[in-house]
Amino acid sequence: MSIASILKFDRVSCTAQPPYEQDLAGVSLALGPGDLGVVLVPPGTARLPLADLAEGLLIPDAGMVAFEEEDWLEWTPDDAAAARSRIGRVFETRGWISNLDVDENITLAQRHHTSRPVAELEQEAAALARGFGLTELPRVRPAVLRSAVLRRAEWVRAFLGAPALILLEFPLREVYVDALDGLVLAVQAARARGAAVLWLGDSSGDGARAAALPGAQVWTLSGARLLRTGAEQNPAAPAPAAGFASPAAEH
Amino acid sequence: MSFLGHMGEGWMDKIRRWRHIAAVMGAVFAAAAQPRYWPRTTRNVFARQLLFTAVEATRFIALVAFMVGISVVVQFQYWLTKLGQSHLLGPALVMVVVRELGPLLVNFIVIGRSGTAMAIEMGSMKLSGEVRVLDAQGLDPFTYLVLPRVAGAAVSVFCLTMVFIVVSFISGYFSGVLLGASTGHPRLFIQSVFQAVAKADVFNVLVKTVVSGAMTGVICCTEGLSVGAAATEVPQAASRAVVRSVAALFVISALVSLLTYL
Numbered sequence: 001m002s003i004a005s006i007l008k009f010d011r012v013s014c015t016a017q018p019p020y021e022q023d024l025a026g027v028s029l030a031l032g033p034g035d036l037g038v039v040l041v042p043p044g045t046a047r048l049p050l051a052d053l054a055e056g057l058l059i060p061d062a063g064m065v066a067f068e069e070e071d072w073l074e075w076t077p078d079d080a081a082a083a084r085s086r087i088g089r090v091f092e093t094r095g096w097i098s099n100l101d102v103d104e105n106i107t108l109a110q111r112h113h114t115s116r117p118v119a120e121l122e123q124e125a126a127a128l129a130r131g132f133g134l135t136e137l138p139r140v141r142p143a144v145l146r147s148a149v150l151r152r153a154e155w156v157r158a159f160l161g162a163p164a165l166i167l168l169e170f171p172l173r174e175v176y177v178d179a180l181d182g183l184v185l186a187v188q189a190a191r192a193r194g195a196a197v198l199w200l201g202d203s204s205g206d207g208a209r210a211a212a213l214p215g216a217q218v219w220t221l222s223g224a225r226l227l228r229t230g231a232e233q234n235p236a237a238p239a240p241a242a243g244f245a246s247p248a249a250e251h
Numbered sequence: 252m253s254f255l256g257h258m259g260e261g262w263m264d265k266i267r268r269w270r271h272i273a274a275v276m277g278a279v280f281a282a283a284a285q286p287r288y289w290p291r292t293t294r295n296v297f298a299r300q301l302l303f304t305a306v307e308a309t310r311f312i313a314l315v316a317f318m319v320g321i322s323v324v325v326q327f328q329y330w331l332t333k334l335g336q337s338h339l340l341g342p343a344l345v346m347v348v349v350r351e352l353g354p355l356l357v358n359f360i361v362i363g364r365s366g367t368a369m370a371i372e373m374g375s376m377k378l379s380g381e382v383r384v385l386d387a388q389g390l391d392p393f394t395y396l397v398l399p400r401v402a403g404a405a406v407s408v409f410c411l412t413m414v415f416i417v418v419s420f421i422s423g424y425f426s427g428v429l430l431g432a433s434t435g436h437p438r439l440f441i442q443s444v445f446q447a448v449a450k451a452d453v454f455n456v457l458v459k460t461v462v463s464g465a466m467t468g469v470i471c472c473t474e475g476l477s478v479g480a481a482a483t484e485v486p487q488a489a490s491r492a493v494v495r496s497v498a499a500l501f502v503i504s505a506l507v508s509l510l511t512y513l
Contacts, residue, residue: 018480019380055387077391084389091387094380099372109388112292112395 003068006165006196007031007054012063013224014049021046024053025224027063031165031196031217036187038211040203040220040229041170047092048221050200051167055087056080068164085113088158092169092200095154096142102150103137106157114161121160128156132182147174159186166190168199172206180209187213272499276469278393279401292390293399300403304365305410312360312411316418319356323347324423325430337435341443344423349416349452354459355504357412361404361464362496366471369400370492373475374485382476392476401468408464412456420444455511463503467496 012027022045031037039050052058053065056072064071067083075083089095096105107121122137129137132152138145145153151174158166171183187197187210201207203220211218219226282288289297327344331337373396376382382392424440435443474492478484 052383052387057383057386081389081391084387087387087389089387091384095384097376097381097384098379108292109390112290112388112390 003033005030005032005066005069006035007037007198008064008066008069009053010064010066012053012060012065014053014058014060016046016049019047020049020052022048022221023224024049024060024226027226029217029219029226031198033194033196034191034215035196036191036210036213036216037196037198038207038213038216038218039198039200039226040207040211040218041200042203042221045221048200051089051092051169051198054165054167054198055084055089082113085109085161086164087167088160088163088165089167090151090154090158090169090171092173095157096150098141098143100141101139102142102145102153103139105142106137106153106160109157110161116161125156125160128159128186129153131186132156133179148176148179151175152179155183155186159190162190162193162195164195166195166197168197168201170200170202170206172201177206180206184209184213191215272466272469272473275397275473276401276465279398279465279469282394282398283402288394288398290394293394296395297399297403300365300400301407303368304361304403305407308360308364308407308411309414311364312357312415313418315356315360316353316415317422319348319352319415320419320422320424321426323352324419325426328423328427329430338443340440341445341447344420344444345447345452348419349448350455350459350508351504353412353415353419354408354456354463355500357408357415357460358463358467358500359497361408361411362467362471362493362500365404365407366467366496367489367493369404369468369471370475370489371485373472374478374488377476377478378480378482378485396476397469397472400472401465404468405461405465408467409457409460412460451511455507458507459504462507463500466499466503470496470499 008030009027012024014024016023027050029037039048041048049058053060054067056065056067056075059073064073066072067087070083072080096102097108100108103122103125106125107118110116110121111118126137129135129152132155134149134152134156137156138149138153142150151171155171158168166187168183168187172180187199191197199207199210201210210216218229220229221227324344327340327347328337331340331343376396382396385392385395420440424437471492474488474495475485478488
């Protein structure tokens with residue numbers, strides 16, 4: 001069964017509660033298979049609850065957020081948890097379980113939700129890691145790794161297991177800009193196999209680079225509202241990029 | 252609000268809190284019986300909990316049991332032999348060590364050693380946003396954090412109590428021999444103990460270990476997860492978890508003793 005919309009915000013308003021500080025009002029956006037949505041966030045903006053809303057972790061004050069054409073409020077808790085396993089995410093801050101090694105963190109969701117052998121998961125993760133410039137999967141606690149390595153490891157986790165939706169919250173923070181090419185290749189490969197990508201980026205940094213990618217739909221945060229800026233340059237989803245062939249989608 | 256109103260509100264809070272704990276306890280027992288709540292990640296956490304709570308505590312429990320064996324069992328042997336009632340040794344030991352002292356002391360040690368660790372770990376995870384990270388990856392904190400810890404605590408308390416009983420009896424018997432208090436062959440000692448164990452004692456030990464251990468796990472996890480946004484709440488939650496776990500332990504012990512032997 002094909003799904004027309006992977007992520008849909010329909011006139012969503014949300015009053016930010018800690019740890020978020022930026023309210024959202026009347027946000028509407030829709031991403032289908034192969035779509036890339038870029039939200040440009042002006043420098044100095046407080047933390048946005050957009051990714052948590054997209055994952056159904058926050059209930060909006062008004063409006064509706066749907067994943068794979070189903071309102072998050074309609075899912076049962078077990079089904080919602082299973083649905084979140086189809087979402088990869090790079091967190092804006094603090095994305096690690098401190099009492100697990102980084103490699104265990106990376107494969108955690110896949111080990112929890114699927115029966116794929118650990119060796120197979122590690123093989124896929126190692127291939128992704130190489131694509132992002134890491135020589136191997138870090139096998140130490142997150143606390144002892146440099147933040148630039150941790151960030152790339154977080155990219156590995158976000159793309160592992162061929163997720164249907166990938167949420168990238170400021171993915172280039174704490175990473176040298178030369179790493180962007182690897183991330184862009186992975187994003188294009190994910191889009192080519194039918195995933196939707198929502199990229200929250202600094203309007204003066206990585207966000208602007210993401211917005212220039214073919215077919216990107218761009219929104220700019222203005223106050224509590226998201227304003228659509230510019231038209232799609234190339235509505236067609238990109239062809240698979242070398243080195244990021246889609247991994248097995250069936251678990 | 253009036254004085255009576257304040258008192259009533261306080262009691263209502265207590266009732267709500269214990270009702271919540273009872274609900275989590277029920278959910279844990281219901282989920283523990285269903286294989287779908289035991290994916291490999293949850294089994295891993297369960298194994299780690301067993302390692303920390305049971306395996307790593309075995310030496311300490313054995314040491315405490317050894318001392319209890321010397322101080323309690325040997326006294327029973329000495330006085331009962333003096334009074335010419337050595338045939339009562341088995342029932343007396345079962346009554347004191349198996350029914351009460353073993354489960355109580357082991358629960359105390361698990362609360363102090365693992366319960367506080369659980370509450371602090373949960374509180375720190377909540378505070379640092381790790382619980383949210385789990386949720387975002389589709390890992391239900393109940394399934395991944397609470398269920399394996401509660402099950403691990405319950406199984407650990409039961410196993411450690413068995414270790415405690417065996418070591419205290421062995422140390423007690425041999426201390427008695429060394430002090431000249433023992434009158435019988437080891438076989439007679441073992442026989443007298445086994446003959447004194449009734450079905451009610453098995454039920455008693457099972458409930459006082461499995462239910463009390465699970466209750467410790469539930470209280471410590473829920474207190475830890477109740478931490479809000481301030482780091483100072485973590486030690487407060489750990490302290491509350493210990494006090495409430497000890498209170499629950501005494502209530503369960505007293506209730507089970509009353510229900511079993513009256």
